[in-house]
Amino acid sequence: MSAKRKLIAxxxxxxxSRSEAEDESGKAIKEILAREGFExxxxxxxxxxxxxxxxxxxxxxxxxxxxxxxxxxxxxxPRDVTPEATESVLERNMPGLSELIRMEGLKKTKRAxxxxxxxxxxxxxIIINLPGSKKGAVExxxxxxxxIPHALLMMEGGGx
Numbered sequence: 001m002s003a004k005r006k007l008i009a010x011x012x013x014x015x016x017s018r019s020e021a022e023d024e025s026g027k028a029i030k031e032i033l034a035r036e037g038f039e040x041x042x043x044x045x046x047x048x049x050x051x052x053x054x055x056x057x058x059x060x061x062x063x064x065x066x067x068x069x070x071x072x073x074x075x076x077x078p079r080d081v082t083p084e085a086t087e088s089v090l091e092r093n094m095p096g097l098s099e100l101i102r103m104e105g106l107k108k109t110k111r112a113x114x115x116x117x118x119x120x121x122x123x124x125x126i127i128i129n130l131p132g133s134k135k136g137a138v139e140x141x142x143x144x145x146x147x148i149p150h151a152l153l154m155m156e157g158g159g160x
Contacts (some may be wrong), residue, residue, distance in 0.1 A: 007067065007149065009033050010042030010060045010117035014053060014072035014082050020045050025071040025137040032128045032138065036145050042102055048073045052063065056100065059126040061089070068125055069141060072132030074117040082129050082133070084117055088092070090120035090127065094151070097144050104143035112136075119144075126151060 010035070013026040020026070023045050030040045046052050053073075059107050060068050073082030087093075097119035105112025117129030117140075126148060130137040154160060 002052045007038045007152070008065050009038040009040050009067040010063075010065045011040055012043075012053070012056055012060070012068060012070045013045040013132075014048050014070060016047050016079060017089050018045055023104065024134040025130075025132055028134050029069050029141055032141050032145060033067075033069070037149075041065070042068075048079040048081055050081045050085045050088075053082060054089055057086065057089045057122065057127060061122040061127070064123070065125050067148055068127045069130060070127070071130045072103060074115050074129050074131055076114055076116065080116070082117045085090060086118050086120070086127055086129055089122050090118070091123070092121040094119040094121060094126065097126075097147065100147075101128075101130070101140040101143050105131075105139060108139065115140075121155065124152075124155060126155075 011026050011029050013023045033040055070082055073080045098117050102112050102115055115131055119128045130140045
């Protein structure tokens with residue numbers, strides 16, 4: 001990965017009740033990504049629908065985004081299907097990212113153990129599931145964002 005290449009990202013918010021105007025977690029994620037040198041070129045708020053999530057992840061990964069971050073749908077509720085939809089499109093898992101997210105989250109709340117978010121790779125794209133709350137999404141992304149550029153470098157054949 002060239003050090004000069006702009007990293008590109010997508011932010012996908014899963015919610016049956018929020019609109020883009022009400023999407024505080026998605027907006028906060030985009031701010032963090034911008035601060036860390038990512039350009040967010042895709043952004044959407046879609047319902048907690050497994051088929052729609054899968055289709056969006058596949059289309060965005062095929063566009064060669066470096067990173068897709070989802071927010072929402074990672075809990076144990078009946079409509080929380082983001083991890084299952086994500087797992088169905090991943091080619092390789094990256095469980096360490098999700099483990100780090102939960103480990104850091106547990107320092108702030110025991111409820112972090114309820115997150116079922118997954119992380120992995122499809123093509124040349126890293127996909128990470130984050131909680132739906134603004135606070136949870138921000139803390140989770142901040143726990144792993146510094147690892148993403150190195151992971152992308154490794155995916156392109158760079159050194160360890």
